[in-house]
Amino acid sequence: MQLIASTFALAFNHLPRSQFFILGSLTIVVTLAVAFWRPYVCATVVAPPANSVIPLEDYHLSKLIAETNKNLEKPPDIDADLTKNKLNELIAGEAAGVHEYLVSTGDTLISLLTQDGIGIDDITVLAQSYPTLRNLKIGQSLSWRKTADGDLQRLTWNISSRETRTYDRIEDGFQESITNLTGEWRNTIFTGKINGSFVTSARAAGLTRSDVNTVIKALQWQLDFRKLRKGDQFVVLASRETLNNKKNTQSQLLGVRLRTGSKDYYAFRADDGKFYNRDASGLVSGFMRFPTMKRFRVSSNFNPRRLNPITGRITPHRGVDFAVPVGTPVLAVGDGGVLVSKRDIAAGNYVAIRHGCQYMTRYMHLKKLLVKQGQKVKRGDRIALSGNTGRSSGPHLHFEVWINQQAVNPLTTKLPRTEELTGSDRMEYIAQVKKILPQLQLN
Ligand SMILES: [Zn+2]
Structure with a gap:
């Protein structure tokens, strides 16, 4: 038994909790949330998000702050009615035998379940059958129900707004079932004028951060975004997903038109995920390997x-x-x-x-x-x-x-290549552009 417990302690890397630690971690989390996104601008290099960084949505962050307050046992500074409702909910939940928990810094499956009196044997069986349960992330929620004897009956793990995994007790262990939600996709037009930087203007027009980055990446070879002028216009067609009545869960940019001075620039997304010009030619200007006509030693x-x-x-x-x-x-x-x-x-x-x-x-x-x-x-x-x-x-x-x-190394490095669509891919793309183009009207 002791061996199992110490193995678990190693495997789950259970960290001691203290109020000081939670406060410190929260500061780090807030800093990460702020630092996580940077606009794709030419002056700075955009590093891909490190694997260790956990993207936190505002929703998660506010929950996390609430959770931290709870841990600090500070009286919640909220409306009395709200407190009462929350309390009722909590009581209702406890009465039905459902325990809900939002994963916080240092939490592990074993620490959460043992705190509620669930036996280590059950947890061992569960974690050995489903090792992904070791990857609990801050902000995810766990809920569980116990049998009349106090054993684990069902564990529900909300991995994200779209994925839930449920573990039900069966005769000789636990059975996992995975639910994936898919939302409804709808096309939306966004129009705007440059006032300040492209990033701020596009965000003000309703584009997501990832839409903004996509536009800049797609058109970077065609124009210098730093040279856009006040009053330059843009229009974007994006497909947005609605999930559980929450809008803008995901967004995919389908087409963009940008007018600077009297010149129009276009980019449309093809099925390969890359962006091309109106006539299906690539937007990336390919490089020559050598800076001379002839090859020299x-x-x-x-x-x-x-x-x-x-x-x-x-x-x-x-x-x-x-x-x-x-x-x-x-x-x-x-x-x-x-x-x-x-x-x-x-x-x-x-x-x-x-x-x-x-x-x-x-x-x-x-x-x-x-x-x-x-x-x-x-x-x-x-x-x-x-x-x-x-x-x-x-x-x-x-x-x-x-x-x-x-x-x-100029002789070996991977250089940008001109991409082009051919054959049926090209035909499909051009048909798609014909549908999108009339929708890209400037105001
Ligand atoms: Zn040299």
């Missing part, structure tokens, strides 16, 4: 720990060197905007180009610059003539690729 590879031939110190070589004769045309490897085009002591004459939200390429030791800062370039455009300027030991072209502010 690599004279020095990408190497984060290279011994610099000129300074004699270990300094990262953030790009790749091509043995290119002076005067060779240097080409932009993708569509973008010129960030820098100037002379530098180390880099010599150099050009930096920004592509979409995440990519940047740099070209160094050039003889002649052919583009100006702020200029738009297309893939394959001549941006310079190669040379031997700056800290350079001979004629060559130094070429860098950066992704999310990190230099990567």
